[in-house]
Structures are given as C-alpha cells and as structure tokens.
Amino acid sequence: MSDTSSLRPPLCEPAESAPNGKAAVEIRQLSRSFGSRKAVDNLSLHLPAGQIFGLLGPNGAGKSTTIKMLTTLLPPTSGSATVAGFDIARQPGCVRRSIGYVPQVISAEGSLTGYENLLVFAKLYGIRRSLRKKRIQQILEFMGLAEVQNVLVQKYSGGMIRRLEIALALLHQPPILFLDEPTVGLDPTARQLVWEHIEQLRRDVGTTILMTTHQMGEADALCDVVAIMHEGQIRAVGSPAELKSSVGDGATLDDVFAFYTAEQTDQRGGFTDVIRARRTARRLG
Numbered sequence: 001m002s003d004t005s006s007l008r009p010p011l012c013e014p015a016e017s018a019p020n021g022k023a024a025v026e027i028r029q030l031s032r033s034f035g036s037r038k039a040v041d042n043l044s045l046h047l048p049a050g051q052i053f054g055l056l057g058p059n060g061a062g063k064s065t066t067i068k069m070l071t072t073l074l075p076p077t078s079g080s081a082t083v084a085g086f087d088i089a090r091q092p093g094c095v096r097r098s099i100g101y102v103p104q105v106i107s108a109e110g111s112l113t114g115y116e117n118l119l120v121f122a123k124l125y126g127i128r129r130s131l132r133k134k135r136i137q138q139i140l141e142f143m144g145l146a147e148v149q150n151v152l153v154q155k156y157s158g159g160m161i162r163r164l165e166i167a168l169a170l171l172h173q174p175p176i177l178f179l180d181e182p183t184v185g186l187d188p189t190a191r192q193l194v195w196e197h198i199e200q201l202r203r204d205v206g207t208t209i210l211m212t213t214h215q216m217g218e219a220d221a222l223c224d225v226v227a228i229m230h231e232g233q234i235r236a237v238g239s240p241a242e243l244k245s246s247v248g249d250g251a252t253l254d255d256v257f258a259f260y261t262a263e264q265t266d267q268r269g270g271f272t273d274v275i276r277a278r279r280t281a282r283r284l285g
C-alpha cells in the first residue's frame with residue numbers, strides 16, 4: 001500500500017491555548033527584511049477576537065508585508081506569530097485553513113463568471129461536492145452578488161469584483177479575515193456597500209477582521225482598534241477615539257495619522273499647534 005501520510009491534513013492542535021483570553025492574532029517581535037531594508041521591524045501586536053482591526057500607515061510602511069507573513073505567504077526574518085492559535089512558521093496549513101485573505105491586487109479571474117470563480121475556490125478549499133452549491137449560493141446572497149453570478153467577472157464593476165473577492169475569501173467560513181485595502185479605487189456608493197458587508201460579518205458571524213486602508217474616514221467608521229504603522233514599526237495603537245484624544249481636543253484621524261507618521265518631533269509640535277489654532281477658531285466662530 002502506498003504511503004498517503006503526506007496527503008493527510010495536518011492535525012490542527014493550537015500551538016498555545018490563547019494566554020491573553022480570546023486573541024485572534026498574537027504577534028511577537030516580528031521582523032522582515034528585504035536586503036538591508038527592514039520592511040517590518042520588531043512588530044508586536046495583540047488582536048482580540050471579534051473585532052475589526054485597522055492597520056494604517058503611509059506607502060511602504062510595511063502593512064502588506066505584515067499581512068503576507070500572517071497569511072504564511074512570506075516567511076519572517078525573525079520573531080513569531082500565532083493566528084487562531086496556530087504558529088505561522090510551524091503550522092502554516094492550519095493557519096491557512098483558519099483565514100480568508102483578500103490581497104491588495106485584484107485576484108478574481110476575469111475570464112470566468114462569479115459562480116465559476118467560487119466553484120474553483122470551493123474545490124481548492126476541499127469543500128465537499130454535496131455542500132458546494134449551497135455554500136456558494138449562500139455567500140453570493142450574503143455579498144449581494146446572486147443576480148450577477150453567471151456574468152463574466154471582466155464585466156463586473158470594481159465594487160462587484162471586490163465583493164466577489166471577499167466572497168472567495170469567506171467560502172470556507174474562516175474565523176479570521178485579512179483585507180488589504182478592500183475599498184481602494186471604489187466610488188463612495190460601492191465603498192459603502194463593502195463597509196456594510198464587513199460590518200455585517202463582524203456583527204452577525206463574529207469574524208475577526210484585520211484590514212488596511214488609506215482612507216481615514218473608513219478606519220474611523222469601521223475599526224474598533226487601529227494601529228498606526230510607520231517605517232516597519234507601530235507608532236500608536238488604540239480605538240479611533242482614544243487616538244484622537246491622544247493628539248488633541250478636536251483632532252481627526254487624519255491629524256492622528258499625520259502626527260504619528262511625522263519624521264521629526266518638531267513636526268509633531270507643528271501639528272499640535274494647528275489643532276490648537278483650529279480649536280480656537282471654532283470657539284471664536
């Protein structure tokens with residue numbers, strides 16, 4: 001008899017029994033270098049389960065690199081992390097089974113219909129044949145795509161493609177979802193629709209979501225907790241309200257972003273002055 005042990009799914013025993021209560025993602029001193037450049041520099045973060053966590057930062061801050069390490073697509077240079085209790089280096093198969101991932105670049109196949117894209121993913125995920133059709137129809141309904149399921153994806157709008165990509169990432173019902181700039185390039189209506197689906201996922205399904213965005217309004221509206229990342233390091237973590245009050249009375253999340261990604265402390269002083277002046281102007285009418 002041939003040895004099929006390598007084909008058997010790995011036993012998914014969590015590497016640790018969530019020491020901090022319900023941690024969906026635990027990152028410890030994670031680093032990744034490309035040559036001499038430290039894209040992610042000694043990152044430590046704790047993501048509680050059931051929350052929407054926003055990773056914000058300028059271009060090149062290291063957001064996508066962080067997500068690629070957590071989704072096991074890129075090995076870290078040093079440090080460790082667990083996702084759904086599984087170690088990203090030692091249990092990559094278990095991590096992959098526990099997550100959905102929507103990358104920054106378009107990933108749906110344009111020459112197939114929405115339904116066909118989902119069918120390919122259902123087979124890849126190993127969803128049983130008897131369950132596939134039902135699961136695909138459920139997710140099409142959930143993401144508001146049932147009516148266009150037989151249309152080629154190349155004819156979809158940007159918003160429809162993004163919703164299909166989220167549907168693809170959700171087919172196997174993962175407890176954790178990684179969304180790298182889910183609404184980039186979408187008009188306000190399409191963006192609003194994606195927001196509603198993300199909120200519904202957290203509220204009705206309890207999915208933990210880690211997302212990146214360059215839209216501060218989006219982070220403010222959706223995220224329970226945000227982290228500001230700059231040059232591979234986390235500069236601040238907290239709820240949008242906490243971060244705003246840490247910068248100054250009347251500060252917006254744009255102010256928070258500018259404050260924590262300022263190169264020099266004297267630039268930060270400038271921001272504080274601007275916020276103070278704005279507040280005074282408001283008071284004077």
Ligand SMILES: Nc1ncnc2c1ncn2[C@@H]1O[C@H](COP(=O)(O)OP(=O)(O)OP(=O)(O)O)[C@@H](O)[C@H]1O
Nearest residue numbers: 034037039057058059060061062063064065066104
């Ligand atoms: N495969 C790679 N090879 C070399 N350098 C890389 C690679 N991937 C990322 N980098 C570098 O690592 C740094 C972080 O990139 P990353 O894509 O993580 O940033 P980001 O925060 O996602 O930026 P953006 O907001 O533009 O998407 C950048 O300097 C980038 O050029």
Ligand SMILES: [Mg+2]
Nearest residue numbers: 063064065104
């Ligand atoms: Mg990126």
